[in-house]
Amino acid sequence: MSWLEPDDEDDDEFDESDIRVRPNPKANRPRTKRRPAHADAEIARVLGVDRGRYTVLVDEDGEHEREATAARARELRRAPIVTGDRVRTVGDTSGDDGTLARIVGIEPRTTLLRRSADDTDQVERVIVANADQMLVVVAAADPEPRERLVDRYLIAALDAGIRPLLVVTKTDLADPADFLSHFDGIDLEVFTSGRGEMPIGRIGAALVGRSTVFVGHSGVGKSTLVNALVPTADRATGHVNEVTGRGRHTSSSTVSLRYRGSGGTGWVIDTPGVRSFGLGHVDPANILRAFTDLDEIAEDCPRGCTHLPDAPDCAIVEAVAEGRLGPTGVSRLDSLQRLLATFATR
Known part of the structure; x- marks a missing residue:
């Protein structure tokens, strides 16, 4: 038989049913992205x-x-x-x-406290949600207070719509007056404490009915303050390295602790100590909005005005020079410009 001739024994017609089809598990998955309502949540x-x-x-x-x-x-x-x-x-x-x-x-968040890895990083990192106060803890000495770091904390708080507070510890080692003068123009409640003198009652009263996030450089006494306010917190405390002047990180995670005082309860949110606070995510307009009186005057500024000392025809600078903002106008403008300059040079 020639190889061109058909083989009568194998001329059965091809049947697709003879093919074994492998099941495709992905094809059986639902294509909808709808999720259960979880009405009982x-x-x-x-x-x-x-x-x-x-x-x-x-x-x-x-x-x-x-x-x-x-x-x-x-x-x-x-x-x-x-x-x-x-x-x-x-x-x-x-x-x-x-x-x-x-x-x-x-649930929808009321506020978000964020920071970036550095000033060029536009990726924000959420630290705490739904806080309405930020308590910045610094030491008058050992380690030395860092004005620019406090400025960055304040910028992040103002950007998030969070009320800032300031506690200066270790005032028995140094007078904080010169350091505090840099913040005269900001609506900032300040508490001071030294050895044997910690205003727990006053600080606690400011915490009642609020969620307050505690931030600060390592070694400034933040964990000591948290333990005094919340005796059951048992947050680890450390010391400052005598060679580097830096504190050792003691709080390794962010936790919420309930404050219970004579006036009521509140929430203390303790965060790990940080040595830097990136502002890559901040909207500079939110800094000016925190200075409500200056923000109103800024409506008369030229488009794109930076409100810095070299800004031409700045309405705020002119109002302060003319004395229209009273005795605190100079200090408030100085504080605003310092914060804006810190942001501009990030």
């Missing part, structure tokens, strides 16, 4: 984060207030969840040993 406050697990407070101030451990739902894997967040939780929220709840949503 409970609102909880995030107290801290540790290696992908969140300590949350369920039924805050309620009859069944309790702490529970939770993990984030898969649909939130790209969303930052930070201390201070109000989240929606489902699953086992009893808080019993070995139980794990699940975070399925984040």
